[in-house]
Amino acid sequence: MVIINLSGDIMEAIASAPGKTILFGEHSVVYKQPAIATAVNKRATISIKRSTNGVSTLRSDDLQFEAELDTENKSYNLIRGKPGIIRYILEALFSTHDHSPIDIKLSLNIPIGSGLGSSAAVTVATLAALHKFHGIKFNKHLIAKKAHIVERNVQGIASPLDTLVCTNGGMIYLSRDKMVSRFNLNFKSSFVIGYTSKRGNTGKMVRSVRALKNRNPRILGSIIKTMGQIVDEAKLAIISGNNQKIAELMNINQGLLDSIGVNTTELSRMVYSARRHGALGSKITGSGGGGSIIAFCPGKSNEVHDALNKYDNAIKIALSNEGVNLKYR
Numbered sequence: 001m002v003i004i005n006l007s008g009d010i011m012e013a014i015a016s017a018p019g020k021t022i023l024f025g026e027h028s029v030v031y032k033q034p035a036i037a038t039a040v041n042k043r044a045t046i047s048i049k050r051s052t053n054g055v056s057t058l059r060s061d062d063l064q065f066e067a068e069l070d071t072e073n074k075s076y077n078l079i080r081g082k083p084g085i086i087r088y089i090l091e092a093l094f095s096t097h098d099h100s101p102i103d104i105k106l107s108l109n110i111p112i113g114s115g116l117g118s119s120a121a122v123t124v125a126t127l128a129a130l131h132k133f134h135g136i137k138f139n140k141h142l143i144a145k146k147a148h149i150v151e152r153n154v155q156g157i158a159s160p161l162d163t164l165v166c167t168n169g170g171m172i173y174l175s176r177d178k179m180v181s182r183f184n185l186n187f188k189s190s191f192v193i194g195y196t197s198k199r200g201n202t203g204k205m206v207r208s209v210r211a212l213k214n215r216n217p218r219i220l221g222s223i224i225k226t227m228g229q230i231v232d233e234a235k236l237a238i239i240s241g242n243n244q245k246i247a248e249l250m251n252i253n254q255g256l257l258d259s260i261g262v263n264t265t266e267l268s269r270m271v272y273s274a275r276r277h278g279a280l281g282s283k284i285t286g287s288g289g290g291g292s293i294i295a296f297c298p299g300k301s302n303e304v305h306d307a308l309n310k311y312d313n314a315i316k317i318a319l320s321n322e323g324v325n326l327k328y329r
């Protein structure tokens, strides 16, 4: 949505982008293996207005934070709340904004730091709103590319997966040579996300896997390659609608994620609880080390949701074809 004053200047640019969940291939995708991920019906919305008092500000009622931004020096003065997500917004501003004072508002109904891609969704929405604000032609390819660079600059290392999905929406297969293909969305109400109160940190987890790989290059090399093979088989299983196979591959993927050190007691508890209550397959989704699991539970999502919600938090998610846009509020 764009609000324009009588002289034709853009007064407020609003953009929104979806969160995502990774079905197969987190971590291995960082090492150029393929992955499958899908956008979900939870979104980040960014609104940008010219500031009236000469200072750039960022506020989010959902996250209960407020900060003043120095966009030229990528620094901030935190007034209230936790700072983490500000770094993505500052990096996006640095790439696309002219440093004139603006007021930014962030609305977020994606649980933050839970493997559901809040960082990518916020980055993509910020870039799209900035493009609109500065009259740059809306170009998803450019937004996804810039958003990937933002994630990489903030985290030190990042695949383009999250930012591609949050830009384009839908369920995608990202190939080894970075080609994107889309699946039809045939899974209605089949997925439940369980997340712990212990938040994960993507940058930290990716760095810990890289350190493990540096210490054990041959072993990690084979595990990562096997993860890639799982993704390729999962692609065929999804296309042919073979739910048993999809689930079996999720469970194998989970075992390998455990072996590279990104599992936790809490995540394991949710993985097994989901299976005990009817999920066909369940695994960590995202970087792990806290954060979330995804359970594939056709026809059993209520049972799995309620079981996970007893000790942790659970949400039923719907997959979404809707990528970044300028109209959604």
Ligand SMILES: Nc1ncnc2c1ncn2[C@@H]1O[C@H](COP(=O)(O)OP(=O)(O)O)[C@@H](O)[C@H]1O
Binding pocket: 063, 065, 081, 082, 083, 084, 085, 086, 111, 112, 113, 114, 115, 116, 117, 118, 119, 120, 199, 200, 201, 202, 203, 286
């Ligand atoms: N309450 C919060 N307010 C602001 N930033 C937060 C809050 N909780 C976590 N963060 C930050 O949000 C970012 C989440 O990104 P990430 O770790 O990639 O997880 P995800 O993208 O899966 O949500 C991290 O930089 C983290 O420090």
Ligand SMILES: C[C@@](O)(CCOP(=O)(O)O)CC(=O)O
Binding pocket: 025, 026, 027, 028, 029, 030, 114, 115, 116, 117, 118, 119, 157, 158, 159, 160, 161, 162, 200, 202, 206, 285, 286, 287, 288, 291
């Ligand atoms: C671990 C990784 O594969 C996915 C991270 O997802 P999330 O930030 O935890 O939602 C990292 C990446 O792809 O850049």
Ligand SMILES: [Mg+2]
Binding pocket: 117, 118, 119, 120, 162, 202
């Ligand atoms: Mg992230």
